Amino acid sequence: MNRAKCIAYSISDGWRGIFHNLMMSLISYSMLVGSLLVVGSLVMLVLNIDSIIEGVGDRNEILIYVSEDATDPELETVASAAARITHVESCVFVSRESALESMKEELSDYPSILEGMEEDNPLRDSFRIRVDDPENAEAVEKALSGIPKVEKVQARADVIESFLKTRSAVNLISIGLMVLLGVISFFIIMNTIRISAYTRREEIGIMRMVGAEKSMIRLSFVTEAVIITLAGSLTAYFLTMLLYNELLAKTLENTGLLSVVPFADNAFAMLAAFVAVSLVIGIAGSLFSINRYLRV
Amino acid sequence: MTRNDLEAGAASSAPVILFQNVEVTYSNDVRALNGVDLRVDEGEFLFISGESGAGKSTMIKLITGELKPTAGTLLVNGYRMDKLRAGKIPALRRTLGVVYQDFRLIKTMTAEENVAFAMRVFGARKSAIRERVAYVMDLVGLSGKMKSRPTELSGGEQQRVAIARALVNNPSLIIADEPTGNLDPIRSYEIVELLSKINRLGTTVVVITHDYELLRKFAHRVIYIEKGNLAGDRVLRETGKEPGPV
Numbered sequence: 001m002n003r004a005k006c007i008a009y010s011i012s013d014g015w016r017g018i019f020h021n022l023m024m025s026l027i028s029y030s031m032l033v034g035s036l037l038v039v040g041s042l043v044m045l046v047l048n049i050d051s052i053i054e055g056v057g058d059r060n061e062i063l064i065y066v067s068e069d070a071t072d073p074e075l076e077t078v079a080s081a082a083a084r085i086t087h088v089e090s091c092v093f094v095s096r097e098s099a100l101e102s103m104k105e106e107l108s109d110y111p112s113i114l115e116g117m118e119e120d121n122p123l124r125d126s127f128r129i130r131v132d133d134p135e136n137a138e139a140v141e142k143a144l145s146g147i148p149k150v151e152k153v154q155a156r157a158d159v160i161e162s163f164l165k166t167r168s169a170v171n172l173i174s175i176g177l178m179v180l181l182g183v184i185s186f187f188i189i190m191n192t193i194r195i196s197a198y199t200r201r202e203e204i205g206i207m208r209m210v211g212a213e214k215s216m217i218r219l220s221f222v223t224e225a226v227i228i229t230l231a232g233s234l235t236a237y238f239l240t241m242l243l244y245n246e247l248l249a250k251t252l253e254n255t256g257l258l259s260v261v262p263f264a265d266n267a268f269a270m271l272a273a274f275v276a277v278s279l280v281i282g283i284a285g286s287l288f289s290i291n292r293y294l295r296v
Numbered sequence: 297m298t299r300n301d302l303e304a305g306a307a308s309s310a311p312v313i314l315f316q317n318v319e320v321t322y323s324n325d326v327r328a329l330n331g332v333d334l335r336v337d338e339g340e341f342l343f344i345s346g347e348s349g350a351g352k353s354t355m356i357k358l359i360t361g362e363l364k365p366t367a368g369t370l371l372v373n374g375y376r377m378d379k380l381r382a383g384k385i386p387a388l389r390r391t392l393g394v395v396y397q398d399f400r401l402i403k404t405m406t407a408e409e410n411v412a413f414a415m416r417v418f419g420a421r422k423s424a425i426r427e428r429v430a431y432v433m434d435l436v437g438l439s440g441k442m443k444s445r446p447t448e449l450s451g452g453e454q455q456r457v458a459i460a461r462a463l464v465n466n467p468s469l470i471i472a473d474e475p476t477g478n479l480d481p482i483r484s485y486e487i488v489e490l491l492s493k494i495n496r497l498g499t500t501v502v503v504i505t506h507d508y509e510l511l512r513k514f515a516h517r518v519i520y521i522e523k524g525n526l527a528g529d530r531v532l533r534e535t536g537k538e539p540g541p542v
Contacts (some may be wrong), residue, residue, distance in 0.1 A: 002418070002420075003419070004419070005418075005419020005420070005421075006417070006418060006419040007419075008419065009416055009417060009418075011421050045431040067473060202400060202402060203402055203413075205400065206400060206402070206413065206414070207417050207460075208386075208389075208392070209360070209389060209394050210389060210394075210414040210417060210418075210461075211386040211387065211388070211389035211390035211391075211392075211418075211465075212386060212417045212418070213386045214386075216417070
């Protein structure tokens with residue numbers, strides 16, 4: 001017995017099995033493509049939400065405005081109290097004069113808006129507080145509100161919070177869908193191989209009777225399943241890339257509102273994950289379903 | 297030839313099959329074999345006969361490794377079947393050729409492909425397969441039907457293809473489980489004649505049959521199984537006795 005040729009035979013037999021059982025093979029393939037496409041799209045959505053949250057995090061500042069009658073020692077007290085709050089990374093004083101200068105620069109194209117402001121500056125002294133993590137912004141905001149002479153706290157915590165909530169929801173939906181679609185794909189592959197084994201049960205019986213090893217027969221069915229799942233995962237990968245790049249990314253870029261995460265940044269990880277998932281589903285599904293036909 | 301002659305002749309060669317006080321009790325407490333002793337030597341042709349449920353099929357299952365003896369010692373082609381690990385069963389089966397009553401041909405394959413299939417699963421070279429398949433198909437008298445599918449063949453021809461498949465890997469022992477059960481008397485005779493021809497070429501052949509006409513027509517050794525016991529062991533045509541317990 002030539003083991004290498006036996007393996008080659010089992011693999012080619014697995015390939016033939018796909019066409020023996022074409023309808024079920026196509027159903028399994030389509031199901032896996034659909035499942036991975038949904039999962040892939042959700043992963044890209046999560047990555048984009050993460051990117052937005054990080055972007056918000058870059059400007060993760062809280063502005064506090066102090067009352068007009070605050071004296072210099074009181075300002076120093078506010079600065080040191082703010083700096084002592086946990087999660088505060090920095091605290092920078094912005095005088096009302098420098099705030100006006102910044103505004104002048106930002107609104108240089110609209111000088112009429114600023115007319116008369118130099119004589120009667122409406123801005124107040126403020127502090128720019130930088131927080132270490134967007135998730136801690138709300139707690140810092142509360143702590144800052146309690147400092148004497150602080151009149152107003154202007155934070156982005158609400159925006160961050162809504163993004164974090166969205167991310168959590170999408171994460172939860174993604175994980176739920178991944179598990180659900182994974183289980184469905186697994187059972188469909190299992191049934192495909194079970195039907196394939198059933199239609200070829202006489203062949204399997206004869207193979208067993210002439211002395212073919214169980215491992216060689218298993219290899220044939222594992223090959224059949226893995227070809228289906230691998231083809232499904234590669235198709236899903238390219239479809240996800242195509243849909244993302246040509247549809248979603250272009251649409252978002254055209255709005256000019258957001259900068260989307262390039263697909264290429266995560267291409268390898270996604271391909272590896274798709275291939276790994278397809279291998280696990282293919283191998284486990286076929287092994288579970290073939291055993292009962294090997295008892296001869 | 298008498299049983300004693302057979303035993304005397306057999307003493308000089310190693311047994312192909314050796315049952316020593318073999319017992320089989322199924323999980324439902326049904327005792328299928330009850331301390332059977334049997335020796336089949338190289339080059340022998342043996343009929344196993346007996347009524348339905350007597351234990352004939354159990355003996356075949358023991359020989360092919362589908363079943364293990366509950367007690368006793370069983371040797372097949374040098375393998376200790378009572379101690380054989382599951383992983384070694386394929387190696388044993390590669391020394392056997394098995395023929396079934398219902399032919400068990402794959403309907404989507406031609407006669408040639410059905411026979412070649414038994415070689416292909418072991419990764420045999422294409423040229424070796426072509427050569428060997430042509431030889432065995434010629435041996436069973438079906439050279440002209442190589443491209444026919446099972447549905448295009450008569451029952452006798454299908455059984456010949458099954459015999460060719462059993463022969464193709466050159467086994468030292470052919471086991472035929474009721475090979476004439478689905479055939480008319482003339483085809484049955486032809487099939488046993490073919491198995492006898494294969495036996496004359498040196499292969500040990502064991503055939504299970506209910507057909508007493510066949511037992512009378514062929515001067516081969518017959519063992520009779522009754523309620524799990526070996527109740528008879530003789531050559532019918534020479535003794536002129538009816539089949540059944542001695």
